[in-house]
Each structure stands twice: as structure tokens, then as C-alpha cells.
Amino acid sequence: MYFFFEVKEGLRIAFRAIRANKMRSVLTTLGIVIGIVSVTLMATAIEGVDRAFEKSASAFGSKVLYIQKFPWVGHDDWWKFRNRRDMKLEYATVVSHQATLVDAVAPSVVTMKDARFGSRTMLSTFITGTTYQYQEASGTTINDGRFFSSEESDGGRPVCVIGANVAETLFPSIDPIEQTIKVGGFPYKVLAVLEKQVGLFGMFTADNRIFVPINSFMNQFGSRRDVLISARVRKGVDIEEAKEELRGIMRKARHLAPAQEDDFNINEQEMLTQVFGTITAVIACIGFFITGLSLFVGGIGIMNIMYVSVTERTKEIGIRKAIGARRRTILFQFLVEAALICLIGGIIGLMIAYPLSLIADQILPTAMPFSVVIISLLVSLFVGVNSGFLPAFKASKLDPVDALRYE
Amino acid sequence: MNNSYVINLQQIKKIYDMGGAEEVQALRGVSVQIGKNEYVAIMGPSGSGKSTLMNIIGCLDTPTSGLYEFNSINVSEMNDNQLAKVRNKEIGFVFQTFNLLARSNALHNVELPLIYAGVSSAERKRLAHEALEHVGLGDRVHHKPNELSGGQRQRVAVARALVNRPSILLADEPTGNLDSKTGDEIMVLFEELHTQGNTIILVTHEEYIAEHAHRIIRLRDGMIEADEIVKNRKSITTE
Numbered sequence: 001m002y003f004f005f006e007v008k009e010g011l012r013i014a015f016r017a018i019r020a021n022k023m024r025s026v027l028t029t030l031g032i033v034i035g036i037v038s039v040t041l042m043a044t045a046i047e048g049v050d051r052a053f054e055k056s057a058s059a060f061g062s063k064v065l066y067i068q069k070f071p072w073v074g075h076d077d078w079w080k081f082r083n084r085r086d087m088k089l090e091y092a093t094v095v096s097h098q099a100t101l102v103d104a105v106a107p108s109v110v111t112m113k114d115a116r117f118g119s120r121t122m123l124s125t126f127i128t129g130t131t132y133q134y135q136e137a138s139g140t141t142i143n144d145g146r147f148f149s150s151e152e153s154d155g156g157r158p159v160c161v162i163g164a165n166v167a168e169t170l171f172p173s174i175d176p177i178e179q180t181i182k183v184g185g186f187p188y189k190v191l192a193v194l195e196k197q198v199g200l201f202g203m204f205t206a207d208n209r210i211f212v213p214i215n216s217f218m219n220q221f222g223s224r225r226d227v228l229i230s231a232r233v234r235k236g237v238d239i240e241e242a243k244e245e246l247r248g249i250m251r252k253a254r255h256l257a258p259a260q261e262d263d264f265n266i267n268e269q270e271m272l273t274q275v276f277g278t279i280t281a282v283i284a285c286i287g288f289f290i291t292g293l294s295l296f297v298g299g300i301g302i303m304n305i306m307y308v309s310v311t312e313r314t315k316e317i318g319i320r321k322a323i324g325a326r327r328r329t330i331l332f333q334f335l336v337e338a339a340l341i342c343l344i345g346g347i348i349g350l351m352i353a354y355p356l357s358l359i360a361d362q363i364l365p366t367a368m369p370f371s372v373v374i375i376s377l378l379v380s381l382f383v384g385v386n387s388g389f390l391p392a393f394k395a396s397k398l399d400p401v402d403a404l405r406y407e
Numbered sequence: 408m409n410n411s412y413v414i415n416l417q418q419i420k421k422i423y424d425m426g427g428a429e430e431v432q433a434l435r436g437v438s439v440q441i442g443k444n445e446y447v448a449i450m451g452p453s454g455s456g457k458s459t460l461m462n463i464i465g466c467l468d469t470p471t472s473g474l475y476e477f478n479s480i481n482v483s484e485m486n487d488n489q490l491a492k493v494r495n496k497e498i499g500f501v502f503q504t505f506n507l508l509a510r511s512n513a514l515h516n517v518e519l520p521l522i523y524a525g526v527s528s529a530e531r532k533r534l535a536h537e538a539l540e541h542v543g544l545g546d547r548v549h550h551k552p553n554e555l556s557g558g559q560r561q562r563v564a565v566a567r568a569l570v571n572r573p574s575i576l577l578a579d580e581p582t583g584n585l586d587s588k589t590g591d592e593i594m595v596l597f598e599e600l601h602t603q604g605n606t607i608i609l610v611t612h613e614e615y616i617a618e619h620a621h622r623i624i625r626l627r628d629g630m631i632e633a634d635e636i637v638k639n640r641k642s643i644t645t646e
Contacts, residue, residue, distance in 0.1 A: 009522050016510055319506045322467060323567070324495020324523040326488050400467045404506065 006329055010336035017309065017337055018344075025341060028305045032345025032383065033352065035295030036376050040353040040368060041360070042291045043376075046284050048366030053276050055365075056197075056205070060269040064138060065102070065243055067091070067229040067250060071265040073275045084263045085254070087227040089214070092131075094253045095229060101242040102231040104136035109217055109225040113184030115210055117170040125166060126209045127183055129217025137230040140206050145177050145192030148213055156215030160188040164196035165207040183210055186220050239268065295379070298345070299387040306338050306391035317395050318403025331396035338388020339381055346380030412476070413574050413606050414441040414464060419473035421459050421629075433459040435629040436473070441575075441608065446601045448609040448617035451626035458579075460626065461610045465498055465577045466490045478574060495523050499568025503580035505560045507552040513539060513563045514548045520571045538566040542596060558589035565596060575606045582616055594619050 018025045060066075069084045092107035099105065108130040115122045131154075134140075135147040148159050160183065167176045176190045188210075197205040233242040243266050250264055310317070317330055325333075350373060357368040421434040433456045441447055451457040462468035463475065466482060469490070475483040482493055500506075507516045517535040526534070539548055542562040552560055561581060568576055578597070582590030598619065601607050609620055617623050618637060625633040 005522055005525055020510060315506075316508060319508065320519070320523075321491065322465070322494060322500050322506070323520045324491050324571075326491040326523075328488075329523065401462050404467070404502070 006332050007336070009329075010333045011340065013333050014337035014340045017313075018341065021309075024305060028301050029341055029345040029348065031298030031301035032295070032342050032380055033298075033349040035291070035298040035383075036346050036349025036380055037353045037356070038291040038294050039288065039379070040350060040372050040376050041356060042284075042287045043372040044353070044357040044360060044366050044368045045364070046280060046287065047369055047372075048360065048364035049283070050280055051365055053273075053280070057269050057272050057276070060138075060272065062269050063233040063235075063239060064268070065231045065233065065239070065246060066267040067095070067231065067246060068265055068267060069226055069263075072267045072271050081265075086225070087229065087264065089218075089223075089227050091250065091253050092227065092229045095231060095246060095249055096133075098249050099231065099242075099245055101234055101237045101245050103234045104133045104230075104232040106131050106134035106137035106230050107214060107227045108134060108230065109214065109227055111184075111217075111221050111225070113221070115166065115170060116182040117176075117179065120170050120172075122166060122169045125183075127217065127221065128209050128211045129214040129221070130211055131214055134211065134230065137232045138206075139232070140197075141195040142192045143195045145190075147211075148191055153213040154215065156213050156219055158186065158188050158216060159191050159213065161192045161194060161211040162190055163194050163205070163207040163209045166210055167193040181210075183212065184221060186216075188212060188216075239270075243268070295383060299342075299383040302338055302341060302384060303387035303391060305341075306334060306388050307394070309337070310334060310391045310395040313395075314398065314403050314406040317398050318400050318406065321398070321400035322404060327396040330398075331392045334392030334395050335385055335388045338392070339384035342380040342384025342387075343377065346377050349380070350376060411442055412440045413443050413445075413478060414439070414608075415474075415476040415479075416440070416464075417474040417476075419460075419463060419470045419475060421456070421463065421468070422471045433629055434463075434470070437626075437629070437631055439624060439631065439634070441606070444601070444604055444606055446597075446607045446609075446619075446621045448611060448620035448623045449626065450611060450614070450617050450623055451632075452612060454628075455626040456629040457610055457612075457626050459629075461577065461579055461608075464575075464608065465500060466493045491523075495520055496571055497574045499565075499571070499573040499576045501561065501564050501568050501576065501578040501581045503583040505552070505557075505564045505584070507560060507563055507567075509552055512549045512551050513544060513555070513566075516552070516563055517567045517570050520567060524571055534570055535566075538570040539563070541569070542566045556589070557585050558592055561585065561589075561593050562596065565593075565600075569600070569605070575608055576600065577608050577610075579610045580612070581609070582611075582613075590616075 067087065069087055070081045089107055092105055095102070096105035108128050111127050112124045113127050115125045132148055132150045132152070135142065142161070143164070145161070147161055148157070152159050160181070162176065170176065170181060171179065176193055178189065180187050180189050182188075194206050197207050231246060233239050246266055247262065251262065254263060256263065320330060354368060357366065360366055416437055416439045419434055419437045420432070423431040423433055425431055437460060449457050449460060459468070463470050466477070469485075470483055473483065474481065477493060477497060482490065485493070508519070514532070514535050517538050518531045521531040521534060536545070536548065539545055542565050544559060544562050544566065547555060547559060552563070555563065581597070582593055585593065594616065597607055597609070607620075609617065611617050618640065620637060621640065622634070622636050624631060
């Protein structure tokens with residue numbers, strides 16, 4: 001009950017003090033406002049980067065395993081991986097016959113060639129040779145048209161499916177479907193355009209690629225290449241189990257003795273997510289540290305003004321003490337005042353940061369997470385209580401006789 | 408007999424340490440007893456220690472040595488919080504400079520001791536109104552100190568001092584900042600309060616004011632010089 005009176009009286013005094021010194025309160029609050037705006041915008045930016053990554057990473061498919069010579073992350077021993085035997089095309093057949101936990105398997109080989117349509121050229125485009133199962137195995141979506149059939153891929157027909165950027169570059173004004181483009185000098189008929197993926201991985205997405213049947217690729221661009229095998233894990237199957245099965249099949253296909261370590265890697269999206277998680281954590285730490293500094297400076301401003309306030313109101317403190325205010329009551333009164341200033345700063349800060357986050361959303365798809373709103377209000381309260389504490393403590397310790405004599 | 412004293416001071420000493428070897432003996436062993444419903448004036452020139460004595464009686468300060476019993480309870484060894492409680496419940500202060508909160512109206516000023524006593528809002532308002540009416544300010548409840556005259560301000564201060572029904576009313580030069588006419592009005596008010604059963608301790612250096620009291624304690628150099636009953640008491644009543 002007594003505590004309730006203290007809160008109420010504290011708030012009343014605080015409001016009165018803030019109103020009595022409007023300009024001073026505004027300037028002090030400004031420090032907190034700037035701090036909260038920068039911290040919340042930082043949080044929003046990080047959220048945006050996270051979302052962009054998630055979107056990009058989803059291009060790899062969360063349920064797709066990639067069998068390769070190289071691991072996606074942790075290239076500390078590049079030569080070891082480099083010297084591994086190449087992945088051969090027949091492994092894809094072995095995998096697709098023997099594996100029970102995956103439902104689509106597609107080998108792919110890559111080279112770079114110029115692509116041309118009429119007078120328009122796209123230099124050094126990634127050309128991927130693959131089979132009809134690629135679309136399923138990699139989870140890409142077709143915008144318009146169809147992927148090549150098993151007959152076309154087995155028979156090495158001169159057909160291709162192009163990425164969204166390729167379509168934009170070569171066909172700025174006309175429909176690419178049924179048009180014939182020249183890839184490395186050979187004619188290919190366009191069957192479909194893939195849906196635009198966009199993402200952080202830029203050139204590595206399917207947007208800049210041309211997909212052709214693997215047999216056509218082998219005939220025209222050479223067959224001695226390292227093959228990447230994509231395999232989609234069956235619905236409801238644990239990805240680790242599928243990975244284990246593929247590993248067994250691959251070890252057998254590669255004739256590895258039981259003691260030998262794997263000379264291939266089975267990669268998955270998860271690995272990228274983990275690496276990225278570490279990177280964003282570091283960025284977040286640095287970002288929050290720097291923006292946190294501005295909040296800290298704001299806190300110092302509050303502390304400064306609270307000291308002034310205590311000195312100005314020494315007499316008042318003396319009167320209150322003479323009348324029966326306890327130390328705790330006085331301490332509380334000034335803490336409430338500091339906390340209130342900060343809280344008001346926090347609320348104003350959020351009111352400024354929210355529209356800014358909507359603007360940021362136009363550049364990097366993001367939104368201010370609700371947790372940030374709650375946390376920043378708590379943080380401003382925390383800053384207020386902390387920076388108010390020393391001045392409030394000073395006030396509570398004042399000797400009533402001295403305080404009453406103060407003019 | 409000892410138990411009937413409101414205030415019982417035994418050999419109170421107060422020494423201020425001025426740093427280094429220097430020290431000031433403000434009180435050199437003061438023993439005083441004040442009973443219920445007494446009207447006492449503490450007199451003395453400046454530097455006599457009367458302010459120090461008032462601070463100790465008012466529980467704003469603690470003696471360096473000696474015993475201080477307030478209503479038979481030893482307060483000389485109480486801590487800050489306990490003293491705050493005694494000040495809140497048992498002592499009503501009236502200061503020379505009124506010491507009202509400038510930004511609060513009369514009502515809130517009078518409510519203040521009740522807030523610290525933890526009285527509920529409605530009860531507070533009722534008691535504060537009552538106290539203000541008692542000092543004749545029932546129609547000035549929502550005025551701020553700067554909208555009131557000096558005499559009215561001091562009445563607000565008296566209302567504030569009395570609102571918690573304290574054991575003593577401790578007034579430090581209550582007329583010092585007032586002209587003689589309003590000063591007299593305040594003294595009339597004190598007279599009434601005394602008749603109503605309040606114990607009043609008045610600190611002053613003006614003989615004229617002190618003569619309203621029933622008993623005068625004269626201090627000099629930190630010691631009691633005289634403790635006398637006023638024979639030709641000036642009784643002033645409303646003219």
C-alpha cells in the first residue's frame with residue numbers, strides 16, 4: 001500500500017518537474033530518443049539481412065542434399081579437396097537406383113559460355129548441363145513454359161531453360177519461349193524461363209544460368225567435368241538419415257575401404273545457415289555495441305540533468321525529509337523521474353523509428369520485430385533507473401538540516 | 408512523574424567537527440523536560456545553540472552524547488528511517504521561511520505528511536481540508552504559495568504541521584518573515600492551538616514574541632542560562 005503511494009507521488013512529482021523545465025526535459029529526452037532510434041533501426045536492419053538470407057538460402061532447398069567434391073563451408077584444406085577424384089556422372093544413376101530415402105536425383109555439370117540472341121550477348125554465362133529431374137531435385141519454379149522431358153534430356157536435344165536475368169538480358173522486349181539462342185556457338189531452343197530468385201548469392205542463383213540437357217552439354221562442351229549431384233529428400237524423411245544413406249552408397253561407388261575417410265561431401269542448406277548465423281551474430285554484436293554507445297551517451301545526459309535537478313531541489317528535499325519522507329522515498333522519487341524521462345524518450349524514439357523502418361522495408365524487406373519494441377522500452381527504463389540512481393542516492397543521503405538551510 | 412514528559416533531554420551535547428583539530432561545541436550538556444500542553448519559548452542570541460537544540464528536539468539531527476526521550480522512547484540512538492517516522496507522526500514543524508512546496512497548492516502541501524504516513528487519498532483530502540479550515544484558510548485550498556500572503560502561507564504551514572496530530576508543534580521564528588500585524592495574528596493562532604491542548608515549542612530571539620509563552624528557556628554558549636515561568640504573560644486575543 002505504502003509502495004503504491006510512493007509510486008503515485010513519485011509520478012506526480014516527476015510529471016510536474018518535467019513540465020516545469022520543458023526545454024531541459026526536451027533536450028535530455030532527445031539523447032534517449034536518438035539512442036532508441038539507432039538501436040531499433042539497427043535491429044530492423046539485422047532482421048532485414050536475416051530475412052534476405054533466409055530467402056536466398058531457400059533457393060538451395062531445405063530438403064535438398066548436394067553431393068560434391070568440395071564442402072560448402074570450412075575450406076581450410078583446399079588442396080586436399082582439390083586433389084580428390086572427380087565426381088562421375090554414373091554416380092547419379094547409382095544413387096537414383098539404390099537410394100530409397102530420396103525421390104529426385106539430378107547430376108549437373110557447369111561451364112561458362114557466352115550466350116547470344118540476335119545482336120544481344122550475355123558474356124560468360126553459367127551453363128548447367130543436367131537431367132529432367134533437376135527441377136524437382138533443386139526445387140526451382142518455372143514461370144512460363146516447361147522443363148525439358150526425360151526424352152529430351154536423354155536424347156541430348158538442343159533445348160534449354162533460362163534464368164530470369166538471362167531472359168531479361170537477351171529478350172528485353174519479346175517472349176523468349178520458342179526462340180533459339182546460341183550457347184557457346186550452338187543453337188538451343190528456349191523452353192521456359194525460371195522464376196526470379198533474387199538473393200544474397202547473386203551470380204550463383206539460377207537467375208543467371210542456362211540449363212541444357214546433360215547429354216547435349218557433354219557432346220558440345222566436353223565430358224571430363226566434375227559432377228554435382230542434387231538429391232531431394234523424400235517427404236517425412238529425416239535429412240540426416242537420407243544423408244547417411246547417400247554416404248553409404250557413395251562410399252561403395254567410390255570403392256572406399258572402411259578405414260578411409262570420405263573423399264566427397266554431402267552439402268545442405270543448413271551449413272550455409274549456420275555460417276551465416278555466425279556472421280550476423282558478429283554484425284549484430286558490433287552494431288548493437290555502436291548504437292548502444294549513443295544510448296549510453298543519452299544515459300549520461302539523464303544523469304547530468306538529474307544531478308542538476310537534485311541540487312536545484314535541495315531545499316525541497318529538506319522540506320520533504322523534515323515532514324517525514326524517508327530516504328527510500330526520496331530515492332524513489334528521483335528514480336521515477338529519471339525513468340519517466342527515459343521512458344518518454346523511448347516511446348518517442350519508437351514513434352520515429354517505426355516509420356523509418358517502413359521506409360527501410362522498401363530497400364531491404366524487413367519489419368521492426370515486436371520483441372524490439374518491448375526490449376527497447378525495457379532498455380530505456382533500465383537506462384533511466386541506472387543513470388538516475390547516483391543522483392537519486394545523493395538526494396536521499398542529504399542531511400535534512402543542511403538541505404533546509406540551502407538557498 | 409518522569410513519564411508525563413513529552414520531551415526529556417539529559418546532558419545533551421553536540422559537537423561539530425570542523426575538520427582537523429577544530430571542533431565547535433554547540434551544546435555543552437543541556438537538560439530540559441517539557442510536559443504535555445506546555446507552551447515553551449527557547450531564546451538566545453545567535454550562536455547560543457538554540458538552532459542546534461531545535462534540530463535535535465525536532466529529530467532532524469542527533470546529539471553527540473546524552474539522552475533524548477520522546478514520549479518516554481529513546482530517540483537519541485534511532486536511525487534515519489526511524490527518525491523520519493517520528494518527524495512524520497509526532498512533530499509538526501513551522502519554519503521562519505514557511506518552507507512550502509512552491510509548485511504545489513495549499514491542499515497538496517498540507518496533504519504531504521499524510522502521504523508519507525500512508526493515509527488513503529480520500530481520507531487525506533478530508534483531513535487536509537479540515538486542517539486548512541481550522542487555520543481559517545478553507546477558501547484558499549487550491550491557491551499556490553505565491554498566490555497567498557505571508558500570513559496565509561504561514562497558516563498553511565501550521566495546518567501542515569498539525570494535520571498528522573503531532574505531539575509537539577515546533578516553530579522556528581514563525582513570525583520572523585512577517586510584519587508585526589500578521590505576526591500577531593499567527594501568535595493568536597498559536598494561543599488558540601495551545602488552549603486546544605497542543606504542546607508548543609517556540610524558538611525565537613525576540614523577547615516580545617517569547618513573552619506569549621508560559622515558560623522561557625534561555626540559552627547562552629550552549630548552556631541553559633535560565634529556565635523561568637513567565638509571570639506577566641502577554642495574552643493576546645483577537646481584537
